Amino acid sequence: MTHARLIAVLPLLAVLSAPVRSAADEASEAVKRAEEAVALFKKTDPTIGKFFETSTGWAVFPSVAKGAFIVGGAGGKGVLFENGKAVGTTSLVQVTIGLALGGQEYAEIIFFENALALSSFRGGNFALAAQVSAVAAASGAAATAKYQQGVAVFTVAIGGLMYEASVGGQKFEFKPFETK
Numbered sequence: 001m002t003h004a005r006l007i008a009v010l011p012l013l014a015v016l017s018a019p020v021r022s023a024a025d026e027a028s029e030a031v032k033r034a035e036e037a038v039a040l041f042k043k044t045d046p047t048i049g050k051f052f053e054t055s056t057g058w059a060v061f062p063s064v065a066k067g068a069f070i071v072g073g074a075g076g077k078g079v080l081f082e083n084g085k086a087v088g089t090t091s092l093v094q095v096t097i098g099l100a101l102g103g104q105e106y107a108e109i110i111f112f113e114n115a116l117a118l119s120s121f122r123g124g125n126f127a128l129a130a131q132v133s134a135v136a137a138a139s140g141a142a143a144t145a146k147y148q149q150g151v152a153v154f155t156v157a158i159g160g161l162m163y164e165a166s167v168g169g170q171k172f173e174f175k176p177f178e179t180k
Helices: 003-017 023-044 046-054 115-122
Strands: 057-082 085-112 151-176
Touching (some): 023 057, 023 085, 046 085, 046 151, 057 151
Antiparallel strands (some): 057 085, 085 151
8 A cells, every 4th residue: 555545544544443422422421411500500599499399300401502693593402301310312492583792601401390391392392482581590599480381491601791682482302312
């Protein structure tokens, strides 16, 4: 084999020999990140514990990236918990329009008040409209928070700066973990 062919084949060999992450490894990492986000929410606002105790389930998005210049968008991946057990991965996409400028990163938890709201989420028929507002988690904020349309939404800012007076909504997808 000539040197030129060897040099051309080396990147392919590197890709093929790279460790392949299994679906179980990716699921385990996603659950770990979600549990770290839950710990952040509980540390930020200990009164949020009532939602973990009474809700049918919750979706945790450890990192949602958001950016906007008039039209905005956001996206993130997370884990759905049902009765305290991780049951699958979820993703969110958000689109907004209005006066908006900047970028930020935040974590989000959506609590489901009952089986109907959770079933709607799992079935892919779930979207948060503009009228369902998120509560910025701060010490004691969850004490007076209430469910709206079967859900309660909390966010914690992680970083960035954004000015926003816009409307929009979030759409979600759910994929159950593979079972053996």
